[in-house]
Structure formats: structure tokens, C-alpha cells
Amino acid sequence: xxxVHYVNQFFAGVGGEEKATVGPxxxxxxxxxxxxxxSLLGDEHQIVxxxxxxxxxxxxxxxxxxxxxxxxxSTGAEMLVAGPAFTSGRYGIACGRVAAAAHKAGLxxxxxxxxxxxxxxxxxxxxxxxxxxxxxxxAATLEKVALAVRKLASGESLTRDDGLVGTxxxxxxxxxxxxxxxxxxxxxxxxxGDRSATEIPMPDFGAVTPxxxxxxxxxxxxxxxxxxxxxxxGNPGRLESARATKWLRYPLxxxxxxxxxxxISVHGGFSTVIANADPNRILPLxxxxxxxDEGAIGTIYAEYFTTTGNGTSVADGARYGVEWAAELRKQxxxxxxxxxx
Amino acid sequence: xxxxxGIPYPAGDPxxxxxxxxxxxxxxxxxxxxxxxxxxxxxxxxxxxxx
Amino acid sequence: MAxxxxxxxxxxxxxxxxxxxxxxxxxxxxxxxxxxxxQLQSLLSSPALAWTRLTWARPGESVRIVxxxxxxxxxxxxxxxxxxxxxxxxxxxxxxxGETHVLKGxxxxxxxxxxxxxxxxxxxxxxxxxxxFLGSTNNLVIxxxxxxxxxxxxxxxxxxxxxxxxxxxxxxxxxxxxxDEVQQISPLNPGAGSSLPRVGVVVNLQTQGAFKDxxxxxxTMATSMPTSIDPNELDDGAVxxxxxxxxxxxxxxxxxxxxxxxxxxxxxxxxxxxxxGVILSPEPVDQTxxxxxxxxxxxxxxxxxxxxxxxxxxxxGNADSDIALKIDAMEAMGLVGIGIFAEMSGPDGTGPxxxxxxxxxxxxxxxxxxxxRITLDAVEVALGGKVVDLNGLEASAEMVLPVAAIYGSLxxxxxxxxxxxxEVPA
Numbered sequence: 001x002x003x004v005h006y007v008n009q010f011f012a013g014v015g016g017e018e019k020a021t022v023g024p025x026x027x028x029x030x031x032x033x034x035x036x037x038x039s040l041l042g043d044e045h046q047i048v049x050x051x052x053x054x055x056x057x058x059x060x061x062x063x064x065x066x067x068x069x070x071x072x073x074s075t076g077a078e079m080l081v082a083g084p085a086f087t088s089g090r091y092g093i094a095c096g097r098v099a100a101a102a103h104k105a106g107l108x109x110x111x112x113x114x115x116x117x118x119x120x121x122x123x124x125x126x127x128x129x130x131x132x133x134x135x136x137x138x139a140a141t142l143e144k145v146a147l148a149v150r151k152l153a154s155g156e157s158l159t160r161d162d163g164l165v166g167t168x169x170x171x172x173x174x175x176x177x178x179x180x181x182x183x184x185x186x187x188x189x190x191x192x193g194d195r196s197a198t199e200i201p202m203p204d205f206g207a208v209t210p211x212x213x214x215x216x217x218x219x220x221x222x223x224x225x226x227x228x229x230x231x232x233x234g235n236p237g238r239l240e241s242a243r244a245t246k247w248l249r250y251p252l253x254x255x256x257x258x259x260x261x262x263x264i265s266v267h268g269g270f271s272t273v274i275a276n277a278d279p280n281r282i283l284p285l286x287x288x289x290x291x292x293d294e295g296a297i298g299t300i301y302a303e304y305f306t307t308t309g310n311g312t313s314v315a316d317g318a319r320y321g322v323e324w325a326a327e328l329r330k331q332x333x334x335x336x337x338x339x340x341x
Numbered sequence: 342x343x344x345x346x347g348i349p350y351p352a353g354d355p356x357x358x359x360x361x362x363x364x365x366x367x368x369x370x371x372x373x374x375x376x377x378x379x380x381x382x383x384x385x386x387x388x389x390x391x392x
Numbered sequence: 393m394a395x396x397x398x399x400x401x402x403x404x405x406x407x408x409x410x411x412x413x414x415x416x417x418x419x420x421x422x423x424x425x426x427x428x429x430x431q432l433q434s435l436l437s438s439p440a441l442a443w444t445r446l447t448w449a450r451p452g453e454s455v456r457i458v459x460x461x462x463x464x465x466x467x468x469x470x471x472x473x474x475x476x477x478x479x480x481x482x483x484x485x486x487x488x489x490g491e492t493h494v495l496k497g498x499x500x501x502x503x504x505x506x507x508x509x510x511x512x513x514x515x516x517x518x519x520x521x522x523x524x525f526l527g528s529t530n531n532l533v534i535x536x537x538x539x540x541x542x543x544x545x546x547x548x549x550x551x552x553x554x555x556x557x558x559x560x561x562x563x564x565x566x567x568x569x570x571x572d573e574v575q576q577i578s579p580l581n582p583g584a585g586s587s588l589p590r591v592g593v594v595v596n597l598q599t600q601g602a603f604k605d606x607x608x609x610x611x612t613m614a615t616s617m618p619t620s621i622d623p624n625e626l627d628d629g630a631v632x633x634x635x636x637x638x639x640x641x642x643x644x645x646x647x648x649x650x651x652x653x654x655x656x657x658x659x660x661x662x663x664x665x666x667x668x669g670v671i672l673s674p675e676p677v678d679q680t681x682x683x684x685x686x687x688x689x690x691x692x693x694x695x696x697x698x699x700x701x702x703x704x705x706x707x708x709g710n711a712d713s714d715i716a717l718k719i720d721a722m723e724a725m726g727l728v729g730i731g732i733f734a735e736m737s738g739p740d741g742t743g744p745x746x747x748x749x750x751x752x753x754x755x756x757x758x759x760x761x762x763x764x765r766i767t768l769d770a771v772e773v774a775l776g777g778k779v780v781d782l783n784g785l786e787a788s789a790e791m792v793l794p795v796a797a798i799y800g801s802l803x804x805x806x807x808x809x810x811x812x813x814x815e816v817p818a
Binding site: 124171172173176183188268 | 508510589591600601602604637638652653655656657660664665677699700701702707708709710728730732733735736737738740741742743744745746747749754755756757758759760761762763764794795796803805806807808809810811812813814
Binding site: 210212213214215216217220222226228269270271272274275277278280281282283284286287288290291296297335336337339340341 | 345348349350351352353355363366367369370371373374377378379380381382
């Protein structure tokens with residue numbers, strides 16, 4: 001079977017963080033970890049091309065997955081392998097999105113990353129096999145990936161034994177009795193000693209490696225962010241009051257503080273009367289400026305990012321988080337204060 | 342993470358007078374600056390005004 | 393006290409309504425309900441309302457009701473209500489005793505625009521109809537226009553009182569009719585010495601300020617600590633909803649009148665459990681108060697001698713934490729706490745189902761995935777508004793929506809049969 005391999009700019013040998021903004025490109029040969037994977041797959045399956053893209057570009061452009069998919073299709077491959085991305089968040093998200101897009105386009109697809117990488121949630125319905133934490137475990141990981149490739153290529157589905165991670169898709173259906181009756185049944189079952197009975201498995205939110213500390217806030221570029229639905233009066237970007245489908249950015253420039261009437265919260269999950277009377281209650285610009293003037297903060301980033309955190313799915317929330325982090329990193333921001341409503 | 346007073350006003354507290362409220366907000370941001378200057382490895386709560 | 397001794401329970405006189413219409417000879421005969429439109433209109437008259445319009449929406453009709461606010465079941469204890477909806481239409485005194493006439497198969501539905509209200513709708517025919525409890529009732533829809541200069545709180549108040557009066561007036565038509573069924577319900581008296589487990593229910597009420605508030609005996613529950621009431625009081629309208637957020641995840645007055653956990657516990661009382669009681673609790677916005685009310689509710693449950701409690705909620709992810717805190721607090725005291733949650737796992741069902749899950753009390757019931765999409769067929773008639781605010785489409789158009797937009801679809805008080813499960817790979 002002809003395989004195309006997706007990697008980020010680092011594993012393609014293009015460069016590190018300074019090359020994270022490069023767009024997608026294709027090479028007609030296995031590259032980086034793809035060479036080892038190719039040798040593990042032997043003659044039966046060939047890696048005919050490598051598609052790579054910078055992490056920032058891939059994780060923070062809505063169009064990136066589509067552009068990468070075009071390149072994947074141009075190679076004529078029948079199967080995509082993305083990663084392994086280990087615990088790298090942006091790379092994992094990119095692998096997840098590319099695998100999902102390729103799967104939907106009819107290619108056999110497989111992504112590889114750590115079980116707690118936020119990209120796992122992006123890959124569905126394409127399968128993801130779990131890897132170790134870092135590239136130090138590359139050799140063992142590639143052997144696992146090679147086994148998964150052979151199994152998928154033979155028409156079989158992966159199982160937990162193959163390292164398959166992520167929950168399957170959950171779908172609505174009608175139960176035989178109403179939720180109240182089922183809740184009473186469940187209470188009696190738990191009283192009788194069944195501690196595992198539940199209709200909802202405990203979710204696994206994954207883990208994010210915290211960024212290192214900044215050495216000196218008085219020299220730092222600091223951003224103010226909120227999920228409190230704060231927008232300029234009139235809501236020019238039409239931010240939703242619930243289940244937001246986007247995040248927006250608005251200038252702070254040299255505004256000394258937010259004022260009643262210049263900014264409002266469109267959040268639908270709480271009464272915004274108190275916030276709108278003084279929007280600094282949502283985004284603490286007034287005191288941040290004071291602290292900047294006194295030298296406790298170096299510079300305040302000239303825009304704020306906003307979305308509405310109300311009925312937002314974890315998948316969307318994680319995506320906004322990754323996009324914010326990528327964008328802030330690109331702008332040289334070292335620390336951010338995000339208010340949560 | 343810095344815990345605050347309530348969902349509708351993460352950086353305020355309408356129960357306080359204007360000056361006290363601003364002092365509270367300032368304390369929250371100062372605590373946030375302390376948090377981003379501190380190495381952490383797991384989810385960590387920085388209570389306003391405490392180390 | 394003599395007052396308490398006089399309480400020998402509640403007799404529910406059930407009238408099953410088969411057809412509904414307006415007419416000049418109001419009454420209920422053999423299940424055919426005829427109501428006077430002008431008499432009902434007069435009950436809605438208020439300085440806060442420019443006009444109101446009444447329309448019947450019947451099961452099977454090509455009708456969609458949009459912008460639904462509250463809905464109520466017609467009930468009465470005597471002409472003019474006889475004390476039903478205590479604190480609003482009757483004195484704020486404990487109810488849940490004597491006789492209550494119930495019109496089954498009918499609902500009074502208020503539909504239109506209020507601040508902070510989130511768009512919720514019901515389809516009266518097609519597959520979407522079964523997603524809402526209002527899809528199978530004969531609905532008297534009240535549409536309205538606020539009077540010029542009227543404040544929104546006054547509009548809200550006028551609609552709430554008007555809808556209650558209309559519901560009572562419909563039920564009053566049954567006062568002389570022979571009931572189809574008589575149900576005698578004893579006042580709660582959890583037997584001592586029984587070896588059966590004592591199971592109760594904690595009903596969380598979403599109390600987040602104006603237009604997102606719930607009333608108990610006519611007062612907002614927002615500033616209250618958890619309290620215990622007799623379940624029969626719920627039948628007589630002790631809890632009234634003024635909560636217009638989260639259409640799929642709300643508990644309208646109709647649902648409090650027919651609390652499904654209470655119904656399940658009554659049905660099994662004395663068989664495999666003892667119905668141990670009802671606790672009402674606010675859902676505060678302040679984290680400290682969330683923790684306080686949760687600890688207090690758990691302590692009440694223990695003092696009531698409960699072995700287990702089902703905890704219900706109203707609202708989205710924020711309300712999940714009210715359940716999680718309560719059932720965890722119960723587990724910490726050695727009680728079993730069961731939470732009823734709706735899942736929020738994204739349109740394709742692949743995200744984590746619950747944003748703020750409990751840590752110790754891991755037994756959860758699912759009322760379905762909020763984000764899954766559903767297609768509503770186009771209809772001939774739309775009531776409640778001309779445009780659907782969620783998508784800007786004409787209110788009668790075909791549209792694809794999250795299940796969350798269907799009124800009562802994910803009932804987190806447990807009314808519906810919807811649930812969610814992982815797709816098993818073939």
C-alpha cells in the first residue's frame with residue numbers, strides 16, 4: 001500500500017520554533033522518522049511522500065488541514081500516517097486534524113501521539129495509537145505504528161491492544177425508561193455495592209505540561225484574555241452568547257481602562273448587568289495599566305482575545321486554547337492573564 | 342489559577358466600594374503575576390494575597 | 393398542630409383531555425375541552441402587555457412553537473385555583489393536601505422574546521416532536537407584545553401571573569366533570585424500622601438573577617439555603633419557573649408539577665425503597681455559596697435519614713458543578729449520590745461528555761448529548777416569533793439545530809428517555 005507521512009517542521013528537518021510558521025510542503029520521499037518507519041514496513045508498504053507543515057501554521061489556521069489534505073491527495077497515496085507527535089500540543093492537534101480530514105476524504109488514516117495530547121480528540125473518527133511522552137521513545141513508538149499500519153492495511157480495525165486511544169463517538173438514542181427511573185435504579189445498584197455502574201464514563205481531560213515561569217514580569221509582554229464574552233459595544237464580530245464557534249481579537253492600544261458603554265459582555269450564562277457597569281470586572285485593564293505604569297508589568301499586549309465560555313465543548317475549548325497560545329507565542333507574548341466566568 | 346469571587350465578575354466584587362473593589366482587582370492581577378513567575382508542575386491554586 | 397393533623401394527603405383527580413378548541417359553551421365533556429377565548433384573554437390583560445394572542449397547537453399539526461418561555465399544566469383546587477400556585481395565586485401557605493384537578497394532555501405555553509431568554513422550540517409533528525414533552529400535549533400558546541414603556545421585569549411578571557390564571561381557568565372547566573382516574577397520595581411519612589433503603593431527591597433550581605430565576609412559594613430561591621418540602625407540594629405548584637436559559641436543559645413549571653424523580657420514587661415506595669424526601673436547592677453563581685449549599689444539602693439528606701439521593705440540575709456546565717459538589721459531599725458522608733447530567737461532547741460526540749465531573753461519586757445518568765444535531769422539517773405555521781434568533785432563519789423553515797435548542801429535550805430533572813452511549817465498533 002502507498003503511504004504518505006505527515007510530520008511537523010522539526011521532524012522534517014526544516015527547523016525548530018523559528019520555523020513554526022512555515023506553510024505545508026511535500027517531499028517525494030520518507031523523511032526523518034519516516035525513514036525508520038519505512039524500513040520497519042519493509043517491501044509490503046511504501047512511504048511514497050512526506051507532507052510537513054510548521055506547528056503554528058497547522059494549529060492556528062482554519063484552512064491548514066484542507067491545504068495539507070490537498071498535498072496528501074496529490075501524492076496518490078492510499079493511506080496517511082500522522083506523527084508521532086508525543087505530547088506536543090500543536091503538533092498533536094495538527095496530526096489529529098489531518099488524520100480526521102484524510103479519513104473523511106476516504107483515505108485509511110492513522111495518527112500517533114500521547115494519550116493525553118489534545119490532538120486525540122481532534123482525530124476522530126480516525127484512529128489514534130498511543131505513544132510515549134517524548135521522542136526519546138521514538139524507536140518503540142515506530143514499531144507500534146508499523147504494526148498498526150499493517151493491521152489497518154489488511155482491512156482490520158485497531159483495538160485497545162494495538163494502543164488505540166480516545167473514546168469512540170457517543171450518540172443519542174432513546175432508553176427504555178426515563179432518566180429519573182434509571183437514576184433510581186442506579187441509586188439502588190450503587191447501594192447494593194455496584195460501584196462501577198454509570199451511564200457516563202469518567203472523562204479524561206488529558207494533561208498539559210505547564211509553561212516554565214517567566215523570570216521577570218517587569219520586563220515581560222503580558223496579554224489579557226477572557227472567555228467572558230467581552231466585546232466592543234455593538235458586538236461587531238457577532239460573538240455568540242452560548243456555544244461560541246469562534247474567538248475574536250480586539251484592540252486595547254493605549255486605552256487606560258475599559259468604560260461602561262464602550263465594551264459589553266454578550267455572555268448568555270450569567271446576568272451581565274454587573275459586568276457591563278464596569279467591564280474591568282471581566283478584563284482587569286485598569287489595574288494592569290497601573291501596574292505597568294509602576295513598572296510591575298513590562299508591556300501590555302495591544303489586543304485582547306475573547307470568546308464566550310458557555311456551553312462550549314471541551315474540544316472547542318482546547319482548540320481555542322491551542323490557537324491562542326500559538327498566536328501569543330508568535331507575537332512574543334510571555335505571559336497571559338485569562339479571566340474565566 | 343487564581344480563585345476569584347464569582348462567575349459574573351471574575352476581576353471584581355460589586356459588594357465592595359469602588360476603591361476597595363479596585364484594590365481587590367489589583368491584588369488579583371498581582372497574584373496572577375506571581376503565578377506566572379512561579380514554576381509549577383501540576384494544577385496549582387494561588388490564593389489572592391498568599392505567597 | 394391541628395393544621396398538620398388535617399393533612400391526610402393529596403387526592404389527584406385526573407381528567408384526560410382528548411381534544412381542545414375555543415367555543416361559546418365552555419366545559420369539559422368526555423375529554424373534549426371547550427374554552428372561551430375572550431374569557432382567557434381577559435385574564436392576560438395587564439398594563440405591561442400591549443396585546444396577547446391565544447392559539448391552540450395540537451399534536452400532529454404542522455406547527456412549530458419558537459421562543460418558548462415557561463409552560464404549565466392546568467390544575468385547580470377550586471374556582472379561581474383554590475390555593476394552587478401558592479405565593480402567586482393563592483396565599484403562601486403549604487399546599488399538597490385536599491383535592492387537585494389535573495388536565496392531562498394539555499399545557500399552557502408562553503412564547504416570545506424576553507431578555508436573556510435563549511431560543512427554545514418544539515415541533516408538533518415529525519420525528520422532532522418526541523424530543524420534547526410539549527410535542528405530545530395540546531398546547532395553548534400565549535404570544536404577546538410588551539406595552540410601550542413597560543419594563544422587562546413587569547412584562548415577565550405579567551406573563552407569569554397571566555399564564556397561571558389561564559392554566560387555572562382551563563382546569564376550572566373540569567371542576568364538575570367526572571375524573572377519569574383518582575389518585576390518593578399520602579403525605580410523605582418515611583417509615584422507621586424498614587429494612588428498605590431510603591432514597592430521596594435533591595432538586596437544584598437555577599437561580600442566576602432576573603429571567604434566570606426559580607420561585608418557591610412565590611419567592612426567589614436565589615438567596616435561600618436548601619430546604620425540604622413534601623413532594624405533594626410540588627403537585628400544587630409550590631415551584632414555579634422564571635428561568636429562560638438553556639432550552640434543552642431547563643425545568644419549566646410543568647416539569648416541577650410532574651417531577652419525574654418524585655414520580656419514580658412514589659411508584660416504588662414500600663416496594664424496593666422508602667421514599668425519603670425532597671430537598672430543593674438553589675444553584676448559586678458564587679463558588680463559596682456553591683460549596684456551602686452543597687455541604688448543607690448533603691447534611692440535610694443525612695439528617696433526613698437518606699441512604700441515597702438522586703440529584704437533578706438545571707442549566708449547562710456551570711450547573712454540572714452544583715451536582716458534582718453535592719454528590720461528592722454525600723459520598724464523603726457515606727451516602728450514595730446519583731447525578732443526572734446532559735453530555736456536551738461536541739456535534740460528533742467525540743469530546744469528553746462532562747466538563748466538571750464529580751471526583752468520588754462516579755454514578756451518572758445521561759440525558760443525551762446536547763451538541764448532536766437534529767433536523768427539523770419545515771412547517772406550515774410558526775408561533776412565538778417570525779425569526780429563529782439562533783440562525784436568523786424564518787421560524788417555519790427547515791433547519792438543523794443542536795438538540796439543546798429543543799425545549800426540554802435533555803431534561804436534567806429526568807423527564808425524557810433520551811440518553812447517549814458510545815458507538816460500539818462493528
